[in-house]
Amino acid sequence: MRQTYKNIILIGFMGVGKGSVARVLARKMRVFAIDCDDLIESFANKKIIKIFEEDGEAEFRKIEKNLAKFLEKSVNGAVISTGGGFYKVKNLNKIGTVIYLKSSFDKIMERILNSPNAEKKIAKRPLLSDLAKAKALHKERDETYTKKADLIINVEDKTPEQIATKIIKLLNKKYLKG
Numbered sequence: 166m167r168q169t170y171k172n173i174i175l176i177g178f179m180g181v182g183k184g185s186v187a188r189v190l191a192r193k194m195r196v197f198a199i200d201c202d203d204l205i206e207s208f209a210n211k212k213i214i215k216i217f218e219e220d221g222e223a224e225f226r227k228i229e230k231n232l233a234k235f236l237e238k239s240v241n242g243a244v245i246s247t248g249g250g251f252y253k254v255k256n257l258n259k260i261g262t263v264i265y266l267k268s269s270f271d272k273i274m275e276r277i278l279n280s281p282n283a284e285k286k287i288a289k290r291p292l293l294s295d296l297a298k299a300k301a302l303h304k305e306r307d308e309t310y311t312k313k314a315d316l317i318i319n320v321e322d323k324t325p326e327q328i329a330t331k332i333i334k335l336l337n338k339k340y341l342k343g
């Protein structure tokens with residue numbers, strides 16, 4: 166019997182490329198890409214960095230939880246890119262098929278630092294301001310990302326195009342041919 170997925174939801178560490186992959190994947194699948202951080206910014210009417218500074222991380226996490234409820238209830242057939250801490254919401258697996266974009270911390274930093282707008286990418290992420298802490302966070306989260314994922318894709322040294330193609334192949338294998 167054919168199975169379908171409600172949404173495809175990309176999880177993984179900050180800067181791993183969830184947003185870029187989501188846009189390419191959505192285009193290939195002819196569906197819409199939705200970014201959780203973009204939705205949170207429009208909900209709060211301010212940038213993530215300002216939410217952290219003015220309201221605190223706890224408030225940001227509260228908004229993430231509310232967004233997760235909204236996505237579960239109201240969104241179908243989309244590719245959803247999440248913020249690096251979104252995986253903690255209780256209903257993650259009810260939102261859709263969870264795909265972990267996996268990469269070592271060093272490769273993530275290499276990717277960010279080699280991008281044309283590296284400074285901006287670091288400045289907009291409050292939890293990347295202290296590299297030692299960010300590295301420890303990556304280590305701590307890797308295990309949980311793995312546990313929560315229906316599929317894990319190693320994205321090191323791959324383009325969004327290659328990653329999206331691989332995701333489609335794996336999804337077809339897992340859900341359409343089984």
Ligand code: S3P
Pocket residue numbers: 177178179180202213247248249250251289290291292
């Ligand atoms: C966070 C990751 C960020 C953003 C916020 C918190 C995290 O998103 O949601 O700064 O806890 O890892 P990206 O993963 O897109 O950087």
